[in-house]
Amino acid sequence: MAPTETLTAERILEATEEVLRRHGPAKATVVDVARALGVSHGSVYRHFRTKAALREAVTKRWLDRTSDALTGLVTETDRDPGARLRDWLRTLFEAKRRKAGDDPELFATYKVLTDENGAMVNAHLDELTGQLTRIIEDGVTDGTFTVTDPPTTARAIFDATQLFHNPAHAQQWTEPDIVTEFEALVELLMRGLRA
Amino acid sequence: MAPTETLTAERILEATEEVLRRHGPAKATVVDVARALGVSHGSVYRHFRTKAALREAVTKRWLDRTSDALTGLVTETDRDPGARLRDWLRTLFEAKRRKAGDDPELFATYKVLTDENGAMVNAHLDELTGQLTRIIEDGVTDGTFTVTDPPTTARAIFDATQLFHNPAHAQQWTEPDIVTEFEALVELLMRGLRA
Structure with a gap:
């Protein structure tokens, strides 16, 4: 049973992403994933008990890549919260733009997967607004921001x-003025936080 | 030619909307519209030279209903610009929510039509941000707002x-917290404008 021993969940998820990209989310099967790995489909099922569980796990991995890229900005408590908040919003925008622009097929695939995994997406959005809340709280503590209810304000900034x-909105991310618009909005929000 | 004489563009557009709602945007034809009005399709073509022109005109009428509902708030120059800006944003949100909630089929129909009439939608969005710009300019003049570039700020508020x-985002308009979220965001934006 050597192949099973070296068959990690991470390797299965990598192969699943590639299979989804190649076959599209409507057609990709667990058998395709097993074939790509050179293992039996039973070996895949030992890690992910259903096809739905596998799709959910690969979706979580994709969403986690975004939140992981932002975590560092939350914990840099020695830096100005205003600068961290701007960087957080910029990093999020850039990460999304890059995902959509560099690999449109994969982006479209994950749009289908996130649509079918609403609970997973909601947990991801809660994590992101939680990160924003912590930066805003740091800003309230050091007097940078004048905010009475950080979680509500975090949500407002995420909504904005x-x-x-x-x-x-991915189609709009290639418009020529999009970065200028982004900067103008962030500026307005920062003024609101400092007022 | 009595039917043609009483056949106004407005009557044709009303009938077209009803036909689109009934048959869906993929199937509705000019012949269906003519039949609904009890006239020949030639009579319809006398007002709208092509099926595309008719669909464009009915889309414009739908978009104009929204901007017309907001115009009054732009010209009420004796009222506080802050209150007018809040009312403008609230009226827009309420108008959209009502359209989506009261008649989901018609809303879905117009989503298809606006997707195929991008230039018309852009003109509509320019009109809306133009209205916002005028309210912000009034606020700059009377000292309510501290804004250096009203068109850029108008765009930022529209984006936000x-x-x-x-x-x-229509699906999210039925979420229980949506109005609270809206109010929190408007509050943050107003603080940014006044800062």
Whole structure:
């Protein structure tokens, strides 16, 4: 049973992503994933008990890549919270734009997967607004921001920047003025936080 | 030719909307519209030279209904610009929510039509941000707002409220917290404008 021993969940998820990209989310099967790995489909099922569980796990991995890229900005408590908040919003926008622009097929694939995994997406959005809340709280503590209810304000900022992170707006991310618009909006929000 | 004489463009557009709702945008034809009006399709073509022109005109009429509902707030120059700006954003959100909630089939129909009439939609969005610009300019003049570039700020406010007016977000308009989220965002934006 050597192949099973070296067959990690991470390797299966990598192969699943590649199979989804190649076959599309409607056609990709667990058998395709097993074939790509040179193992039996039973070996895959030992790690992920159903096809739905596998699709859910690969979706979580994709979403986690975004939140992991942002975590560092939350914990840099020695830096100005205003600068961290701007960087957080910019990093999120850039990560999304890159995902959509560099690999449109994979981006479209994950749009289908996130649509079918609403609970996973909601947990991801809660994590992101939780990160924003912590930066805002740091800003309240050191007097940078004047905010009475950080979680509500975090949500408002996340809502205000939908155009720059929600995949529903991906088509607009290639417009020539999009970065200028983004900077103008962030500026307005920062003024609101400092008022 | 009595039917042609009483056949106004407005009557044709009303009938077209009803035909689109009934048959769906993929199947509705000019012959269906003519039949609904009890006239020949030649009579319809006398007002709208092509099927595309008719679909464009009915889309414009739908978009104009929204901008017309907001015009009054732009010209009420005796009222506080802050209150007018809030009312403008609220009226827009409420108008969109009502359209989506009261008649989901017609809303879905117009989503297809607006997707195929991008230039018309862009003109509509320019009109809306133009209205916002005028209210912001009034606020700069009377000292309510501290804004250096009203058109850029108008665009930032319009961008910031995508979640509450862009049909791509219609599904979220029925969420229980949506109005609270809207109010929190407007509050943050108003603080940014006044800072």
